[in-house]
Amino acid sequence: MVVPFVHLSLLAYLAAGGCYLAWLLKPHDFSQRWGRRLLVSGALVHLAALVTEYTQSGADPFWRPGGSLSLMAFLIVTGFLALDFKRPIPVVGAFISPLVVAVLVPAHLVPDRASAVYGAGLVLHVGTAILGTAAFALSFGLSLLFLLVERQVKARRLGRLAARLPSLELVERLAWRLTLAGFVFLSSTIALGKFFAQRTGALDLKTALAYVAWFTYAVVINARLMAGWRGRRAAFLVLAGFLLIVGVYLGLYRSSAYGAII
Amino acid sequence: MTSLVVVGLSHRTAPIALREQVAAGESGAAELVGAARQISGVREVAIVATCNRLEIYVVADEPAAAANDLRALLARDREDVTRALYAHTGEAALRHFFRVASALDSMVVGEPQITGQVKDGFRRAREAGASGSQLERVLARALFAAKRVRGETALSEGLVSIASVAVDLTRKIFGDLEGRTGLLVGAGEMGSAAARALKAAGVQRLWVVNRSYERAQALAAKVGGEPAQESALPALIEVADVALCATAAPGFVLGYDLVAAAAKARRYRPLFLLDLALPRDIDPRVNLLENTYLYNIDDLDQVAAAGRNLRADEARKAEALAASEVAAFLRDAQVRAGAKVLAELRARAAEIAKHEAERTLRHAGPLTEEQTASIQAMAQAIVAKLLHAPAQALRAEAEALGEAGPLAEMAARLFALAPDDAQKPTLVPTSPPKKEVA
Numbered sequence: 085m086v087v088p089f090v091h092l093s094l095l096a097y098l099a100a101g102g103c104y105l106a107w108l109l110k111p112h113d114f115s116q117r118w119g120r121r122l123l124v125s126g127a128l129v130h131l132a133a134l135v136t137e138y139t140q141s142g143a144d145p146f147w148r149p150g151g152s153l154s155l156m157a158f159l160i161v162t163g164f165l166a167l168d169f170k171r172p173i174p175v176v177g178a179f180i181s182p183l184v185v186a187v188l189v190p191a192h193l194v195p196d197r198a199s200a201v202y203g204a205g206l207v208l209h210v211g212t213a214i215l216g217t218a219a220f221a222l223s224f225g226l227s228l229l230f231l232l233v234e235r236q237v238k239a240r241r242l243g244r245l246a247a248r249l250p251s252l253e254l255v256e257r258l259a260w261r262l263t264l265a266g267f268v269f270l271s272s273t274i275a276l277g278k279f280f281a282q283r284t285g286a287l288d289l290k291t292a293l294a295y296v297a298w299f300t301y302a303v304v305i306n307a308r309l310m311a312g313w314r315g316r317r318a319a320f321l322v323l324a325g326f327l328l329i330v331g332v333y334l335g336l337y338r339s340s341a342y343g344a345i346i
Numbered sequence: 347m348t349s350l351v352v353v354g355l356s357h358r359t360a361p362i363a364l365r366e367q368v369a370a371g372e373s374g375a376a377e378l379v380g381a382a383r384q385i386s387g388v389r390e391v392a393i394v395a396t397c398n399r400l401e402i403y404v405v406a407d408e409p410a411a412a413a414n415d416l417r418a419l420l421a422r423d424r425e426d427v428t429r430a431l432y433a434h435t436g437e438a439a440l441r442h443f444f445r446v447a448s449a450l451d452s453m454v455v456g457e458p459q460i461t462g463q464v465k466d467g468f469r470r471a472r473e474a475g476a477s478g479s480q481l482e483r484v485l486a487r488a489l490f491a492a493k494r495v496r497g498e499t500a501l502s503e504g505l506v507s508i509a510s511v512a513v514d515l516t517r518k519i520f521g522d523l524e525g526r527t528g529l530l531v532g533a534g535e536m537g538s539a540a541a542r543a544l545k546a547a548g549v550q551r552l553w554v555v556n557r558s559y560e561r562a563q564a565l566a567a568k569v570g571g572e573p574a575q576e577s578a579l580p581a582l583i584e585v586a587d588v589a590l591c592a593t594a595a596p597g598f599v600l601g602y603d604l605v606a607a608a609a610k611a612r613r614y615r616p617l618f619l620l621d622l623a624l625p626r627d628i629d630p631r632v633n634l635l636e637n638t639y640l641y642n643i644d645d646l647d648q649v650a651a652a653g654r655n656l657r658a659d660e661a662r663k664a665e666a667l668a669a670s671e672v673a674a675f676l677r678d679a680q681v682r683a684g685a686k687v688l689a690e691l692r693a694r695a696a697e698i699a700k701h702e703a704e705r706t707l708r709h710a711g712p713l714t715e716e717q718t719a720s721i722q723a724m725a726q727a728i729v730a731k732l733l734h735a736p737a738q739a740l741r742a743e744a745e746a747l748g749e750a751g752p753l754a755e756m757a758a759r760l761f762a763l764a765p766d767d768a769q770k771p772t773l774v775p776t777s778p779p780k781k782e783v784a
Contacts, residue, residue, distance in 0.1 A: 253520050314637065
């Protein structure tokens with residue numbers, strides 16, 4: 085029952101992405117409205133899939149690679165919808181929908197290996213990782229958007245998209261808050277991971293990349309707070325940080341011994 | 347034959363760097379008017395000088411020669427200026443002026459400021475004794491055309507003025523303008539309009555800086571801002587979110603070093619700078635600074651271009667309207683030449699009727715007011731009825747030929763009117779314009 089639900093939600097996210105892209109080309113209320121409706125529908129079906137999964141197998145699947153990616157995709161969608169309902173940002177939908185699809189597809193492709201270690205520590209570690217990555221994914225999308233808008237404003241060449249793009253400050257503020265939230269979760273993830281790693285003594289590429297990503301985000305936040313760094317430079321660092329996070333996940337799922345690295 | 351001539355350059359032919367080199371302030375415009383009046387055959391002169399154009403309008407006996415002399419006057423042997431200059435004579439000059447006055451040739455098509463700027467230019471010419479009845483009538487009709495364009499098309503709706511473009515761009519950077527702070531430097535008309543628009547859009551505090559503090563106070567009262575001393579400028583630029591510069595200063599008011607220091611002090615919070623002056627007030631290099639965005643008048647034009655495209659249909663309507671007003675103006679001018687005979691004939695007849703009625707009244711003894719009025723009305727009625735048929739024939743001829751014809755000539759001879767004056771086509775109509783039915 086779970087798989088058809090996930091497939092349905094995947095289709096809805098794809099269709100929503102199509103609507104948002106259509107909106108970028110021609111800003112009809114129609115495509116914006118349907119983009120949101122499809123995303124909400126997809127999120128509801130996705131929620132049904134997650135609930136079904138939970139009732140069938142408990143929380144365990146969510147701490148596995150496939151389940152955790154699925155949960156992360158759900159959090160990204162709901163995070164975006166929360167922002168979008170507060171202040172419509174359909175252009176961000178055009179970034180986020182494909183990103184969600186990109187997260188949800190591998191959720192089905194990765195082997196469903198069982199975790200080696202169970203317990204509250206693992207749940208916290210994976211849970212904070214999922215929340216942090218979802219926040220970083222949204223801040224990544226917003227930073228991309230910021231760079232797009234900023235480039236147009238700076239070059240004084242406001243293209244056809246200009247009227248449809250939100251203000252620079254709004255995008256920057258949202259990206260900053262999500263980066264802060266992601267950083268808190270990432271710090272917790274690393275601290276919990278470090279705790280488990282000490283038990284096994286393992287340190288691999290994934291962990292190293294996580295440290296570098298943490299350091300990158302720490303630079304973004306510190307530079308902003310201490311030297312007022314914001315705008316383009318900060319956006320590029322946020323992009324770099326998220327790519328490192330993606331690297332962490334690639335390292336995680338390419339690892340032959342998933343359980344061993346926790 | 348006298349004809350209208352215009353020579354000038356605008357944002358369409360010259361970039362801002364060139365326009366600021368030939369920009370004429372109030373004194374420069376007065377000098378140009380004086381020099382243009384010295385040109386042989388030039389009867390009347392007026393100048394339209396805005397941030398986006400400098401144009402000399404003259405009524406001259408020899409249009410081609412006058413255009414050449416005016417080109418030389420503006421170019422002053424500069425090759426780049428010569429290339430940017432355009433000249434129109436006769437009907438083309440009229441068409442150009444009507445388009446300018448109707449804001450169809452403006453950077454932001456449909457913007458409302460140009461009408462005031464054209465009026466100012468002609469007022470200054472009038473005060474200097476440089477313009478006369480011909481230019482005044484052209485102006486009256488052009489303003490009438492502008493009024494129709496504003497009233498009968500939707501051209502002035504939406505994103506039309508530099509002010510609204512400025513507000514739109516500020517929103518693009520800051521989003522909601524509630525609680526934001528602004529700074530207006532200088533007393534330029536466009537800057538004031540943009541400042542008012544920003545205030546209306548929600549900007550909370552607006553400082554107004556001028557070289558003269560009294561002027562800053564007056565302007566602040568006008569735009570709803572707070573006056574500030576010129577010396578406070580570096581401190582204000584550190585706290586303002588958006589700054590508008592519209593001074594007549596010859597150099598940069600906001601130099602690179604000043605803005606760079608302010609950007610650092612404000613910890614690179616976004617700063618939006620609008621340079622609405624000519625010559626420019628803000629060093630263009632400040633746009634290289636992080637989170638500092640500088641737009642000058644030409645940049646605003648690019649933004650406005652999108653608005654222009656959106657209003658293309660309305661612009662087409664407005665163009666047709668302005669063209670119909672030019673045609674009506676020319677037709678009026680020609681018809682009035684023929685109708686002048688008719689007007690003189692009527693005036694002569696009315697005078698005779700009045701004179702004869704008074705003579706009759708003198709001999710008739712004491713009459714009541716009603717009886718007196720009745721005799722006067724009878725005399726005027728006899729004249730009107732007698733002239734009804736000839737008047738119709740003369741008007742029909744003038745409208746058919748577009749000028750005074752044989753009938754008009756015959757009438758002038760029969761009634762000993764002034765035939766030369768009557769038949770000479772003039773540039774302008776002799777009566778106020780009538781609204782043409784579209």
